[in-house]
Amino acid sequence: xxxxxxxxxxxxxxxxxxxxxxxxxxxxxxxxxxxxxxxxxxxxxxxxxxxxxxxxxxxxxxxxxxxxxxxxxxxxxxxxxxxxxxxxxxxxxxxxxxxxxxxxxxxxxxxxxxxxxxxxxxxxxxxxxxxxxxxxxxxxxxxxxxxxxxxxxxxxxxxxxxxxxxxxxxxxxxxxxxxxxxxxxxxxxxxxxxxxxxxxxxxxxxxxxxxxxxxxxxxxxxxxxxxxxxxxxxxxxxxxxxxxxxxxxxxxxxxxxxxxxxxxxxxxxxxxxxxxxxxxxxxxxxxxxxxxxxxxxxxxxxxxxxxxxxxxxxxxxxxxxxxxxxxxxxxxxxxxxxxxxxxxxxxxxxxxxxxxxxxxxxxxxxxxxxxxxxxxxxxxxxxxxxxxxxxxxxxxxxxxxxxxxxxxxxxxxxxxxxxxxxxxxxxxxxxxxxxxxxxx
Numbered sequence: 505x506x507x508x509x510x511x512x513x514x515x516x517x518x519x520x521x522x523x524x525x526x527x528x529x530x531x532x533x534x535x536x537x538x539x540x541x542x543x544x545x546x547x548x549x550x551x552x553x554x555x556x557x558x559x560x561x562x563x564x565x566x567x568x569x570x571x572x573x574x575x576x577x578x579x580x581x582x583x584x585x586x587x588x589x590x591x592x593x594x595x596x597x598x599x600x601x602x603x604x605x606x607x608x609x610x611x612x613x614x615x616x617x618x619x620x621x622x623x624x625x626x627x628x629x630x631x632x633x634x635x636x637x638x639x640x641x642x643x644x645x646x647x648x649x650x651x652x653x654x655x656x657x658x659x660x661x662x663x664x665x666x667x668x669x670x671x672x673x674x675x676x677x678x679x680x681x682x683x684x685x686x687x688x689x690x691x692x693x694x695x696x697x698x699x700x701x702x703x704x705x706x707x708x709x710x711x712x713x714x715x716x717x718x719x720x721x722x723x724x725x726x727x728x729x730x731x732x733x734x735x736x737x738x739x740x741x742x743x744x745x746x747x748x749x750x751x752x753x754x755x756x757x758x759x760x761x762x763x764x765x766x767x768x769x770x771x772x773x774x775x776x777x778x779x780x781x782x783x784x785x786x787x788x789x790x791x792x793x794x795x796x797x798x799x800x801x802x803x804x805x806x807x808x809x810x811x812x813x814x815x816x817x818x819x820x821x822x823x824x825x826x827x828x829x830x831x832x833x834x835x836x837x838x839x840x841x842x843x844x845x846x847x848x849x850x851x852x853x854x855x856x857x858x859x860x861x862x863x864x865x866x867x868x869x870x871x872x873x874x875x876x877x878x879x880x881x882x883x884x885x886x887x888x889x890x891x892x893x894x895x896x897x898x899x900x901x902x903x904x905x906x907x908x909x910x911x912x913x914x915x916x917x918x919x920x921x922x923x924x925x926x927x928x929x930x931x932x933x934x935x936x937x938x939x940x941x942x943x944x
Contacts (some may be wrong), residue, residue, distance in 0.1 A: 516744030529642045534799040535607040538636065539571065540791045542614050543808055545632050547784045549623045551891075554764055557861065558702045558819040560781040562672065563621055565711070565812040570663040571618040572805040574656050575610035579802040586811055588941055589711045591666045596658040603648040604655055608802060609642045612656025617663050618919045664793075670709040676706050683830060683856070687733075688727020690830045690856035698854035706824035712933075712940050713817050716824035721925045721930045724831050724858045729841055736841070742834040743842050746849060746916045753914045757849050759894050760785075760862065760911035782862050783815040786869040788887025789904070793877055803876075804941050808870050810941060818868035818933045822861050822926060831858035834916060850915030860918045863909035864933070869900035871934025875942055877901075905930075 550560045569586050573595050586592040598604055615633055619626050641649055643674035645742060681700030683691035692698055706716035713719075725734040749757075767789040780788065790811045794804045834857070835848045853861075874881075879900060886895045898904040909927050912918035 505879075508942070517902040519908050530639050531634065532609070533639050535575075536794065536799065536804050538607050538611060539575070539801060539804050539808070540794060541632075542571065542611055543568070543787060543791055545629060546618055546623070547780065547787065548612075549618075549625050549628055550784060551764065552628065553624045553897060555781070556701050557762075557764065557781045557783055558705045558708075558762070558823060558866075559926070561783040561812065561815040561819050562667075562670075562708075563618060563623060564787055565816040566621050566663050566667050567614050567618040568805070568808040568812040570656075570660050571610040572612035572802075572809040573663070574613040574659045575606045575805045576802055577604070578606040582802050582806075585806070585813075585941055586663065586666075589813070591709055591711075593662055593665065594901060595662055596655065598655055599651075602651045603645075605644055605648055605652045606639060606655075608637075608644070608649070608652040609656035609659070610805060611636055612653050613663070614656075616657060616660035617667070620660075620664050621667050625691065664805050671707045675702075675704050675707055677786075681827070687697060687729075688832050690832055691836065692854065693833055693842075693852040695851075696854075696891055700827070701853070701855045702823060703827050703855070706820060707825065708820050710817050710820050711813050712936050713821060716820050716941075717828075718936075719821055719929050720828075721825055721859060721929055724829055724921065724925075727832065727837075738921055739834055739837045740842065742913060742916060742919055743838050743846065745913060746846075749849070749914060754849060755894070756907060756911045757914035758892065759888070759896060760908040761892075761915065762862070762888070763851060763852050763853065780888055782865055783795045783812070783819075783869075785887050786811060786815060786866060789883070789885055789901075790869075790873060792883060792885065792887065793873065793881065796883060797877055797881075806875070807876055810876065810937060811869050813941070814868040814872040814934050814937050815865050818865035818930050819861065821929055821933050822859060822864040823855075825859055826856040826861070829858045831854045831922075833857045834919060848916030850912075850917055857918060858922045859926035859929060860909065860923040860927065862912050863918075863923040864930040866905040866908045867902075867927040867930025868934040868937070870905035871931050872937050872942075873901045875938045 519766065550563060555563065573584060573586050577598050584595050586595050615629060681703035683689060684702060685691060710716065725738060728735040732737060762780055762785050764779060764781045790807050794807055799807060834851050835852050838846050882899050884895055884897045889895055909923040912923050913920055
């Protein structure tokens with residue numbers, strides 16, 4: 505009889521333990537992990553929806569600014585970034601005497617902005633958001649939860665008000681840009697002959713730049729088909745480099761390709777291959793450095809915000825010159841002047857050549873990250889691993905940016921002058937971000 509009573513007691517205890525466990529609160533989310541996961545979820549949607557690189561930078565920047573403006577109040581002395589930028593009003597502040605979870609507020613602000621600036625595949629965000637909000641509901645009292653969500657919502661509303669006036673809506677519906685048949689001018693390139701992407705991006709309202717043309721570069725060499733001319737030698741240099749690429753150079757070109765939508769051709773078949781955008785790649789690098797350096801939540805949010813600002817204004821600056829000079833791509837000139845059968849290693853992006861967009865925005869982002877974390881931060885970049893299965897190690901942000909820049913020459917889609925010019929422009933944009941937003 506005692507044996508049965510003992511067994512019954514054990515079973516009852518186990519049932520009680522199971523019942524109590526089933527009502528245990530889920531483990532609290534780690535603040536920095538939430539911020540990094542939020543950015544990663546946004547990247548997945550941007551890849552799925554196939555936004556152009558400039559448009560992707562716009563989605564990142566408004567969402568990341570909103571996140572920072574909500575979470576900065578968790579660290580005393582953190583100042584507004586938005587209020588130092590062009591076009592923003594006074595940012596909301598928490599009400600005294602109320603309790604908040606500022607990571608929850610940042611998450612609410614981040615996704616409200618992301619959904620409205622806009623991403624299309626909002627359904628793919630819903631499950632993730634629901635799981636995050638559910639966790640906070642289980643771990644916070646109702647009042648704190650409600651206060652936090654309301655505060656995040658108010659921050660997002662101010663950010664979205666600025667986004668509505670930045671020129672994006674007006675830039676939609678513009679006529680197509682098909683270039684020109686004039687010698688030396690850009691025109692759609694094979695194999696898909698797509699029209700010029702975001703040709704009026706210079707009409708976007710910058711965040712730190714005084715104007716899109718603030719860092720206008722020197723004019724590129726005059727198009728000249730005469731062997732020995734400055735242009736001809738510059739064009740021939742790309743051809744010679746590409747005829748003698750090492751395996752390492754080919755790998756570098758493919759590693760930094762970051763073309764969000766490559767149309768692959770195989771006989772009569774054609775299929776699209778989606779990948780991370782150039783800006784998304786650097787937002788991924790920022791996320792890795794945040795983890796590596798164990799940044800606190802406010803530093804993490806600041807890193808995402810400032811990196812995205814560098815990217816956004818970098819695209820505006822670069823695109824302003826691209827469609828001003830409307831310079832011919834190497835592939836077009838080489839096929840006409842040197843070798844009609846030559847093909848670029850990478851698919852030529854559908855917009856004018858000068859200067860290099862990758863070079864501009866990577867140098868801009870690298871300049872900001874260097875200011876935030878130091879000049880000789882070694883890291884292994886795995887941002888693109890799930891898409892192309894590659895990782896690369898670098899000793900600094902600028903080393904990574906320089907490799908990215910030259911990758912465009914190895915890919916056959918840029919002249920050396922254009923990647924160097926883009927890198928110079930990017931550093932100027934990055935330094936402006938630093939001087940305006942990171943004053944000591």
